Amino acid sequence: MLGASGDAHMTAPLLELENLKVTFSTRRGFVEAVRGVSLSLKPGEMLGLVGESGSGKSVTGFAITHLLDKAGRITDGRIRFKGQDITRAGSADLRSLHGAAMAMIFQNPRAALNPIRTIGQQIADAILAHRRLSRREAQAEALQLLRAVQIRDPERRMSAYPHELSGGMCQRVMIAIAISCSPQLLIADEPTTGLDVTTQKVVMDLLAHIAAERGMATILITHDLGLAARYCARVVVMEQGRLVEEAAPLTLFHRPQHPYTKRLVAASPTASSRIEDLVPDGERIPLVDVAELPPPPHGTPLLLDVKAIGKRFDDGTVGVADFSMTMRGGESVGLVGESGSGKSTTSRMICRLIDPSDGEILFDGQSIGQIPARDFHRSALRKDIQIVFQDPNDSLNPRYTAFDCIAHPLLRLLNMRGGDRLRQRVEECADRVGLPRELLPRFPHQLSGGQKARVGIARAIACKPRLLVLDEPTAALDVSVQAVVLQLLNRLRREDNLAFLFVSHDLNVVRMMCDRTIVLRTGVIVEQGESRALFANPQTDYTRELVDAVPHIAAPAELLPA
Amino acid sequence: QSRAETLRYVTGATVNTLDPNIPGSTREAFALSMSSYDRLVSFGRKQLNGKWVFDLDTITGELAESFQVSPDGLKITFKLRPDAKFQDGSPVTAEDVKWSLDRCVTAPILGKAQLLTGSLTSADQFKVIDPLTIEVTLPKPDKLALPNLATVYPIIINSKLAKAHATAEDPWALNWTKENAAGSGAYIVETFKPGEQVIAKRNDAWNRGTADKPAAFKRLIIQSVPEPATRANLVERGDADLVIDLQASDVQALEGKGKLKVISTPQYNAVTFISMNNTIPPFDNVNVRRAIAYALPYDDMFKAALFGRGAPLYGATWADGKPPSGGYPIPQPIKLDLEKAKAYLKEAGLPEGFATTFSFNVGQAATAEPMAALVKEQLGKIGITVDIQKLPDAQMSTAINEKKLPFFTEGIVAWLPSTDYFYRNFYTGKQRWNYSSTDNAELEKVAQAARFEADKAKYEEEGKELNAIHFDQMFQIPIWQAAQDAVMQPTVDGYVYQFTRQVDYRNLSRK
Amino acid sequence: MSMSTIETSSTLRHAAFVLRGNPVTAIAACGALLLALIAIFAPWLAPYDPIASNVPAALQPPSAAHWFGTDQLGRDVLSRLIVASRLDLTIAVTAVAVSFAIGSVIGALCGYGGGRLDKAVGRFVDVLMAFPLFVLAMAMVAALGNRVENIVIATAIINLPFYIRFARAEVNIRRNVGWVEAARACGESHVAVVLRFLLPNVLPAMAVQVSLNLGWAILNAAGLSFIGLGVKPPTPEWGIMVAEGARFISTGRWWLVAFPGLALMSAVLCFNLLGDGLRDILDPRMRT
Amino acid sequence: MGTIGATLARAGRRFVSSLPALFGVLVFTFLLMRVLPGDPAVFFASGPNAGQEEIEVIRRQLGLDKPLPNQLAIYLADVARGNLGRSMMTGQAVAKDLKERLPASLELTLTALLIALVSAVPLGVVAALRPGSLLDHGVRLFCSLGVCVPTFVSGLLLIYVFYYLLGFAPDPTGRIDIFTTLPPSRTGFLLIDFLLAGDLDGWSAAARQLMLPAFTMALFVIAPLARITRASMLVSLGSDFIRTARSVGLSWWRIVVTYALRNAVLPVITIAGIVFSTMLGANVLVEKVFSWPGVASYALDALLVSDYAPVQGFVLLMATIFVIVNLLVDLLYGIADPRATVA
Ligand SMILES: Nc1ncnc2c1ncn2[C@@H]1O[C@H](COP(=O)(O)OP(=O)(O)OP(=O)(O)O)[C@@H](O)[C@H]1O
Numbered sequence A: 001m002l003g004a005s006g007d008a009h010m011t012a013p014l015l016e017l018e019n020l021k022v023t024f025s026t027r028r029g030f031v032e033a034v035r036g037v038s039l040s041l042k043p044g045e046m047l048g049l050v051g052e053s054g055s056g057k058s059v060t061g062f063a064i065t066h067l068l069d070k071a072g073r074i075t076d077g078r079i080r081f082k083g084q085d086i087t088r089a090g091s092a093d094l095r096s097l098h099g100a101a102m103a104m105i106f107q108n109p110r111a112a113l114n115p116i117r118t119i120g121q122q123i124a125d126a127i128l129a130h131r132r133l134s135r136r137e138a139q140a141e142a143l144q145l146l147r148a149v150q151i152r153d154p155e156r157r158m159s160a161y162p163h164e165l166s167g168g169m170c171q172r173v174m175i176a177i178a179i180s181c182s183p184q185l186l187i188a189d190e191p192t193t194g195l196d197v198t199t200q201k202v203v204m205d206l207l208a209h210i211a212a213e214r215g216m217a218t219i220l221i222t223h224d225l226g227l228a229a230r231y232c233a234r235v236v237v238m239e240q241g242r243l244v245e246e247a248a249p250l251t252l253f254h255r256p257q258h259p260y261t262k263r264l265v266a267a268s269p270t271a272s273s274r275i276e277d278l279v280p281d282g283e284r285i286p287l288v289d290v291a292e293l294p295p296p297p298h299g300t301p302l303l304l305d306v307k308a309i310g311k312r313f314d315d316g317t318v319g320v321a322d323f324s325m326t327m328r329g330g331e332s333v334g335l336v337g338e339s340g341s342g343k344s345t346t347s348r349m350i351c352r353l354i355d356p357s358d359g360e361i362l363f364d365g366q367s368i369g370q371i372p373a374r375d376f377h378r379s380a381l382r383k384d385i386q387i388v389f390q391d392p393n394d395s396l397n398p399r400y401t402a403f404d405c406i407a408h409p410l411l412r413l414l415n416m417r418g419g420d421r422l423r424q425r426v427e428e429c430a431d432r433v434g435l436p437r438e439l440l441p442r443f444p445h446q447l448s449g450g451q452k453a454r455v456g457i458a459r460a461i462a463c464k465p466r467l468l469v470l471d472e473p474t475a476a477l478d479v480s481v482q483a484v485v486l487q488l489l490n491r492l493r494r495e496d497n498l499a500f501l502f503v504s505h506d507l508n509v510v511r512m513m514c515d516r517t518i519v520l521r522t523g524v525i526v527e528q529g530e531s532r533a534l535f536a537n538p539q540t541d542y543t544r545e546l547v548d549a550v551p552h553i554a555a556p557a558e559l560l561p562a
Numbered sequence B: 001q002s003r004a005e006t007l008r009y010v011t012g013a014t015v016n017t018l019d020p021n022i023p024g025s026t027r028e029a030f031a032l033s034m035s036s037y038d039r040l041v042s043f044g045r046k047q048l049n050g051k052w053v054f055d056l057d058t059i060t061g062e063l064a065e066s067f068q069v070s071p072d073g074l075k076i077t078f079k080l081r082p083d084a085k086f087q088d089g090s091p092v093t094a095e096d097v098k099w100s101l102d103r104c105v106t107a108p109i110l111g112k113a114q115l116l117t118g119s120l121t122s123a124d125q126f127k128v129i130d131p132l133t134i135e136v137t138l139p140k141p142d143k144l145a146l147p148n149l150a151t152v153y154p155i156i157i158n159s160k161l162a163k164a165h166a167t168a169e170d171p172w173a174l175n176w177t178k179e180n181a182a183g184s185g186a187y188i189v190e191t192f193k194p195g196e197q198v199i200a201k202r203n204d205a206w207n208r209g210t211a212d213k214p215a216a217f218k219r220l221i222i223q224s225v226p227e228p229a230t231r232a233n234l235v236e237r238g239d240a241d242l243v244i245d246l247q248a249s250d251v252q253a254l255e256g257k258g259k260l261k262v263i264s265t266p267q268y269n270a271v272t273f274i275s276m277n278n279t280i281p282p283f284d285n286v287n288v289r290r291a292i293a294y295a296l297p298y299d300d301m302f303k304a305a306l307f308g309r310g311a312p313l314y315g316a317t318w319a320d321g322k323p324p325s326g327g328y329p330i331p332q333p334i335k336l337d338l339e340k341a342k343a344y345l346k347e348a349g350l351p352e353g354f355a356t357t358f359s360f361n362v363g364q365a366a367t368a369e370p371m372a373a374l375v376k377e378q379l380g381k382i383g384i385t386v387d388i389q390k391l392p393d394a395q396m397s398t399a400i401n402e403k404k405l406p407f408f409t410e411g412i413v414a415w416l417p418s419t420d421y422f423y424r425n426f427y428t429g430k431q432r433w434n435y436s437s438t439d440n441a442e443l444e445k446v447a448q449a450a451r452f453e454a455d456k457a458k459y460e461e462e463g464k465e466l467n468a469i470h471f472d473q474m475f476q477i478p479i480w481q482a483a484q485d486a487v488m489q490p491t492v493d494g495y496v497y498q499f500t501r502q503v504d505y506r507n508l509s510r511k
Numbered sequence C: 001m002s003m004s005t006i007e008t009s010s011t012l013r014h015a016a017f018v019l020r021g022n023p024v025t026a027i028a029a030c031g032a033l034l035l036a037l038i039a040i041f042a043p044w045l046a047p048y049d050p051i052a053s054n055v056p057a058a059l060q061p062p063s064a065a066h067w068f069g070t071d072q073l074g075r076d077v078l079s080r081l082i083v084a085s086r087l088d089l090t091i092a093v094t095a096v097a098v099s100f101a102i103g104s105v106i107g108a109l110c111g112y113g114g115g116r117l118d119k120a121v122g123r124f125v126d127v128l129m130a131f132p133l134f135v136l137a138m139a140m141v142a143a144l145g146n147r148v149e150n151i152v153i154a155t156a157i158i159n160l161p162f163y164i165r166f167a168r169a170e171v172n173i174r175r176n177v178g179w180v181e182a183a184r185a186c187g188e189s190h191v192a193v194v195l196r197f198l199l200p201n202v203l204p205a206m207a208v209q210v211s212l213n214l215g216w217a218i219l220n221a222a223g224l225s226f227i228g229l230g231v232k233p234p235t236p237e238w239g240i241m242v243a244e245g246a247r248f249i250s251t252g253r254w255w256l257v258a259f260p261g262l263a264l265m266s267a268v269l270c271f272n273l274l275g276d277g278l279r280d281i282l283d284p285r286m287r288t
Numbered sequence D: 001m002g003t004i005g006a007t008l009a010r011a012g013r014r015f016v017s018s019l020p021a022l023f024g025v026l027v028f029t030f031l032l033m034r035v036l037p038g039d040p041a042v043f044f045a046s047g048p049n050a051g052q053e054e055i056e057v058i059r060r061q062l063g064l065d066k067p068l069p070n071q072l073a074i075y076l077a078d079v080a081r082g083n084l085g086r087s088m089m090t091g092q093a094v095a096k097d098l099k100e101r102l103p104a105s106l107e108l109t110l111t112a113l114l115i116a117l118v119s120a121v122p123l124g125v126v127a128a129l130r131p132g133s134l135l136d137h138g139v140r141l142f143c144s145l146g147v148c149v150p151t152f153v154s155g156l157l158l159i160y161v162f163y164y165l166l167g168f169a170p171d172p173t174g175r176i177d178i179f180t181t182l183p184p185s186r187t188g189f190l191l192i193d194f195l196l197a198g199d200l201d202g203w204s205a206a207a208r209q210l211m212l213p214a215f216t217m218a219l220f221v222i223a224p225l226a227r228i229t230r231a232s233m234l235v236s237l238g239s240d241f242i243r244t245a246r247s248v249g250l251s252w253w254r255i256v257v258t259y260a261l262r263n264a265v266l267p268v269i270t271i272a273g274i275v276f277s278t279m280l281g282a283n284v285l286v287e288k289v290f291s292w293p294g295v296a297s298y299a300l301d302a303l304l305v306s307d308y309a310p311v312q313g314f315v316l317l318m319a320t321i322f323v324i325v326n327l328l329v330d331l332l333y334g335i336a337d338p339r340a341t342v343a
């Protein structure tokens, strides 16, 4: 894979960007999303474009392919493709360019496919857009392509609709469409986000394989440094519309030059990183006690004792079956598993938001599984079990300010009245999660993702719970934000002796955060044990697959020549 | 046939049955039955203010070639036309007549109640003398017996045909005649689509018209067009030949344009009232009724509701305070006089007025709505608060029948408009048509006496007496007789105002 | 609280932005406002008593004295129009408000709760929807009597299924979002979650429906008037005026239908265009 | 094939599950009619001399003398046997009346819907292609103008202008010029019957007759259809798969029509179904104005005179049609959208 760039300095670049600037006109005036990007790409090369959310990666990709929104315009700079200036290409040129010369693969493959056209037709459409073939020939070619992307049972898939395929299959189809007219340039915009960890790997391998096989130059847009490192020969880092660094992945990750890159690299969890390492020294939140958390002494009473709970939904699906676990005060337990394995269902049952169909939950020795979820809000234990949700965007009521959100449990569960005491308490919570007080009167849509996550955490800890259920609390956040949030959570846990039930699909994170880990598959526990040991030496294939699929930057010892 | 030989008649309502005896029959159904069936006798016509109207007093033979009333008035003998044939070609016999008349007085149909008013109540009264002669016996001489036989109900039906469709539950074949005409009339029904149209063709064998020859039009189209403005458009553009139920404003406009022939006849056998229920307080107080009678804005109502088209029944002067005639209805000596109204209210013990509702039915909204608004406004001036109630037709008739409405407007029509008939039917008994719920012993006595009164002068006296009681007690307030406005192409001739308030198609011809 | 003013002001700013780019909606909004003002100040604006008859002056074409002419009873058409605006808007607003209030609560509860209640209400809604709605309105007015309240009730009932469905669907897609569960974790009961959290959040989306329905309710009342089941005389109401006036078209008294017709049209038009505009104002995709 | 089977099965389930609704409609109408303060017996005993006795006779004939539960039971049994009772107003069996009149209503409504769709969909698409442009506003204004005029006013105006003043349109007296001979009735739809009979003159006469009322109705429903087309077209144009289509260089036509419009048409189908059902019930006013012998005006007349059977029959018919239309929409949806079958 790396070989392609070996003698590439001889060949002319396929794509050249020269001080590219893209501006969007919004009602708040003009927003410069890309502020002068220059880069060049040789034929057959695979380039990684990384950066945080909003840094302008996608816009750059869309600018190259001329698929920008109506509001966006290339205001300056030049795009040269095979030596030709295509910055201001007309619509006729573009049509022949699109697909035939450059193609794009998008995030969320299912949405990117026309839901009411069969796979075969859609691939054939793409072929027919550029070549004079009969429909039948095009179909035959489409079948070829499906074979090329290694879809199982390609004949049958020809007449399938996107909803009948899994996400990974959809992405393969998308790749088939993109390569249908053998473009020289392929832009893959986060091709694997939204896919399962295990599927991610398979799709990326395929993409890399096809690109190499057909000699297509590829730009891989991603926010996952590990991913870029694994597949690209060269990585460029973008920050706020600018390129800040460009290097081979290993150099980049082990000797980052630019402070931004440094932060980004540090924040990406690896197989060996610790929470404290995620944030550069300056931003580190001082810990009460830096040492390893001692495992809670054995005498501590069980905080939570879950006995063989199960959940069968109205439609008959079994979400979880025979799930048992125990937790002591201050302990942190991780819950991992592929998508749909029942992680959220379990956490909601423990949180008493839904009723288990059978089994028993004891909290602090008291049975709480019997209280219907409908009535649990009146229970005195309500304030002891709180939850933090996955997506910070939809976990805040759009009509509540940050202040209202944090005050809500205080008003309801601690029966506080308005006034100074409430204000004081809310501000205290905000301080604890590092949320600036001046943000309190803002509405969710006026906050960034990280800020929203903090509001969600502040709300959950406001009434000092003893058990905090965290359902993928950082899944929607950028790595750097994730780092800060994880660190924050870790600190809170120590300070308050909180018990954590931490749900995540990012094994690196779980390993860092949790003492023990439970692995779920289709609602059943397949493995559990002390985190470090479990990941170092998985006992089941399923767990091993999960662990392997996580892309990480290889440890220096393995890769860097001494 | 050419368009000229076709009569296209448009109407707002619909012909809903071919047998006029079926409960619920519309006026349009009556009109059609006049042409599809024959009766023994029919009314003649006379001129009233230069317009042709039906004449109750001249009865001529229709199926009867001649008829004879015995000197004691107890027997009427009819000789049938020997050449009369049903539409299927079979001859009309005395048997058919008897079956038809028997049916009319025995079956549960509309004819029964009507013939009652002519002392025709039982099948025993009809006797077949020979195939062409039938004799009707009366319990006592009744001057309404013969006219009753000219109304729409005692149609002569082809009894053989009808009996063939009779069943055990339906011995009089009512279900069949509803949708099939089995008569000997001037027009043969071809298509019958209730709610849409009826098309009939001329019965060329029919010769019982006034001029002893078949009807003039070869084809007859009776079409329902619910929207009155559209009916006006149709006749104005020449697409319809004749319309009789237009809005007053449209008639006025069409008349003004002068392109069409407009014949306006006051509906002289009909009266529109402002009615008060004499049993519901405060209308049980005669002075309240009188107060109302003097508080109504008659002229404004007449102008606004009818555009002045009709015959007013108010504003008369009775020379010596006595009714000038024994006819019914006669113009009343009442007019808008608020002082008088207030005085009466005071006398009634209600100087401050009272509150009531005034009802009318949706079907009459075009005229009743402006009327109601004016009534409300005027009565407000003497302290009577009026709430207007607009009721769907069925609700209105139900409420009237149940005697629940205190104050409303309605109309009546009598096919056999004689004074005693009006008073007996519309002012006595606990029945629907007694709008005012009048229960006046004196009135009832005089009316009953008048019924069999043979002496014309005495009858006139009794009529005057009834009119005097009516005015004195002011049971309800007759306000006008609306005009029947027939608007037709200038070429259409022979229009006669009929007792059914409909057109008799047999009279019409094209110049 | 002071917090909500922030949202209000940002919504207002957003609305102002949308309106600037959307002249049609802006005009409609102004029209609706004007209409409301006319309705509020109707008694002071009307040059004549709207129900005082003057039969000698009946059916006069527009003139300096009577700008919009006079009707069959000599009443001033302009005055009647102005005063009618109050009744028409009242009918429309109350009818829509009633069905909105009831429908959205029922729909939201069903959408959130699901289960047997949802099924039962769903059945009821099915029954209502399967009715020919205008005929249902007619029948109800005929059964209850044609008083203003009953016209309002009938209009409200025939609108009800739409609101129930709409609220149900909107709540249903939101019932599992994080902040709903968060509210429950904060100790709110199910009912409180629906009424205090979900409902306020679906209201904006329903505002579009409300606006469209306002226009529709006016038309509905007019239709009822046309077949004789409208507001009772002599109360001025646009529908009745149009219905009566329509019958004078062919006799050339155009002013009897034209002016009430225009009034009715402009009101309905305002509400419709406003509804369309609201959709844009409330569409989150239009917000940046 | 599997999809069609699944769609059909789903439609079948839907139908069965809508039977309770039909039953509800049946009972509810029955009760509603009895609540009406009008007594049909009194109204129809309207002969100049009809008294209490006649009223009783009619009451017995209508079965109104029995207690309410019995009446309901009898009515339900009758309906089950396909007997909808008799109309007092027309004197005919309600089933027969409805059978004769339904094609008129259907023909009118379908034509109107067709006109509306043919104009609304392109308008909506054009508006969606340039949202916020003058064209967009123009389309909105035009559509809204149609929906804000009561149908009886637009109907009467159209008659006044096109029949009375200009004389272009035939007289507004029903489905066919009275002097045209009717084709043999095969489907009840005049346009189809004329075609089957090969009578083109008759066909054009019937079509001319149909135009004004159909336009009157169409005007009223263009707005909601155009609005939904525009909205769903906007959604569809903004969705990811359109971006995909652009990224592979499909032609404009293919993107707009095959990709965007076909997806956007799904909600339009649903709305068109609703519009159709409501139109069929709500075109009372149009039918009245154009003397159209349809079912709605029939029901209105019956309602005003408290003639129970026709109103009950009509409502039942409408509810059934509503259910059938929903089924059709489902089927169409199932065919147009492969996802529908899994839901
Ligand atoms: N249609 C648009 N209108 C206005 N601003 C836009 C538009 N599209 C993108 N932007 C802005 O451009 C900037 C870059 O966006 P872009 O989508 O390229 O980020 P990204 O690096 O791809 O982020 P992510 O990882 O979240 O996909 C952002 O600040 C965004 O707000």
Ligand SMILES: Nc1ncnc2c1ncn2[C@@H]1O[C@H](COP(=O)(O)OP(=O)(O)OP(=O)(O)O)[C@@H](O)[C@H]1O
Pocket (backbone or CB within 6 Å): A313, A314, A315, A317, A318, A319, A320, A337, A338, A339, A340, A341, A342, A343, A344, A345, A346, A505
């Ligand atoms: N309300 C419900 N009705 C029916 N099935 C459900 C419901 N909620 C969840 N399920 C099913 O239960 C299973 C477990 O779902 P759950 O949301 O717990 O998975 P998860 O592990 O949290 O997945 P993810 O990583 O995607 O969040 C899935 O198969 C899901 O389809």
Ligand SMILES: [Mg+2]
Pocket (backbone or CB within 6 Å): A057, A058, A059, A189
């Ligand atoms: Mg992006």
Ligand SMILES: [Mg+2]
Pocket (backbone or CB within 6 Å): A343, A344, A345
């Ligand atoms: Mg989950």
